[in-house]
Amino acid sequence: MPPRDLPREYSDDDIQIESDWDQVIDDFDKMGLKKNLLKGVYGYGLEKPSPVQQRAIMPLLNGRDLIMQAQSGTGKTAAFVIGILQKLDRSVNATQALILAPTRELAQQTQKVVLEIGQYMNIKCYACIGGTKVSKDVKKLESGLRVHVVVGTPGRLLDLIKRGALVMDKIKILCLDEADEMLSRGFKIQIMKVFEHLPQEGIQVVTLSATFPDAFHDTTKAIMGSNPVKILVKRGQLTLEGIKQFFIIMERPDWKLDTLCDLYTTETFTHPTVVFCNSRKKVDELVLQLEERELAAVATHGKKQQKDREDHLRDFRTGTSRVLISTDMLARGIDVQQVAVVINYDLPDSKEMYMHRIGRSGRFGRKGIAINFVTRKEISKIREIEEYFSTQIEEMPLDISILLRNISLST
C-alpha cells in the first residue's frame, strides 16, 4: 500500500543496521535512477530513502548479490523493487526478474508494489500463486508479450517452469523475500529446484528478511555468490521502538476468549487489530465464538477458499473489518499501515515468528501495541523472547484504558 500520512522520518538512530557496503545515499535523486522510475518512486509517496534503502539500493544497482536484513516495516520491499525496476531492459521482451514469496498474499502485495512504483515504466508484472487456475497463468505467460517481472509462490512457479510456460533464460535477478522462511525445511527443496532452472551464469541473488537465524547464513552459500553485500541488524536491535509489548496472564487457557471479548470494549479495538492463533482450527473456532457474542471479526488461513482469503484481507485493508484473525500465514511481510494492535492469542512456535507477528503493527515508524495472552506456565517463554531480542515485555496493567490513552496509538 502506498505510504500515506507518514508518521515521521527515520534516522539512523532509530534503525540500527550494519553494512559492509560503505556508500549511504539519502536522496532518491542521487541514485541515478531512470526518470520514469524516479517519477514512480515519488508518485508512490516515498520522499526520502529509509536507512535500509539508503544502503541496499546502490549495491543492487551495481549488480551485487545482497543479504538484506532490517526491522519489520522499514522499507525492504521498496528497496528491492526499485533495484529490480532499474535493472529491467524494456527492449527485451522476456521475464527478467523473479521474486519468490512464501504466501499468496505476500506475492500479490509485492506485485502491486512493483506495478505502482513502476507505473510510468510501461512494464508488466504478474503474480503466479496457488489456488488460482494454472491455465490462466500459462495463457498469460505464453501470450506474445512476456511479463518482465514474475512474483510467485514456489509451488506454482515450479509447476509453470515444468510446463515450459515460465521461461527462465533471460532472468538476471532473483529475489527471495522472507528468505529465512524460504530456505527452511518447508520450501527449501522447491527453491533449489527453481534455482536449477535459472541460467547458470550472471544471476544476481537478493535475500531479505527481518530475521536471519544463524543457520540461514550457511544455507545461503548454496545460492549466492561468494561475496554478497551484507546489511544486517543485531538481534538486540530488531525490536521497533514504537511497538510497546505486554502480556496478560490467564489462570486458565479458556479465559483467553473472555479476555479478548473484554478488549473489544476498550479503546484498543477502535484500531485495526490482528489476532494470531497457532492453528487453522483455532482461527475458525475463535471467529465463531466471537460471532456468538456478536463481536465482529474476519478470519483467514491457508485452508480457506482463495476468494475468501482475498476478500477478508481486502476488507481488513480497507477498514470494512477492524479485527482480523489469522494463523502465521499473515505473520510475515503483510503491510497494512494502519494496524496498531497485534494480539498473540497463542504464543508463536518460534522467536523469529514473534518478531514478524508484532511487526505487522508499527509500520514505518508508526506506533503499535503487542499483547500476548499467556498462561502462568508460558511466562518463561516470554522471558526467553525478552532475552533473545534484548527487549521488554511488561505485564499489562489492569486499567489498560489509562495506559492506552498514554500510549496514544494515533501517530
Ligand SMILES: Nc1ncnc2c1ncn2[C@@H]1O[C@H](COP(=O)(O)OP(=O)(O)OP(=O)(O)O)[C@@H](O)[C@H]1O
Ligand atoms: N522511503 C519511504 N518513505 C515512506 N514510506 C515508506 C518508504 N519505504 C517504504 N515505505 C512504506 O513503509 C511501509 C513498510 O514498508 P515495507 O513493506 O517495504 O517494509 P518491509 O521492511 O519489507 O517489512 P516486513 O519486514 O514486514 O516485510 C510500506 O507501507 C511502505 O509503503
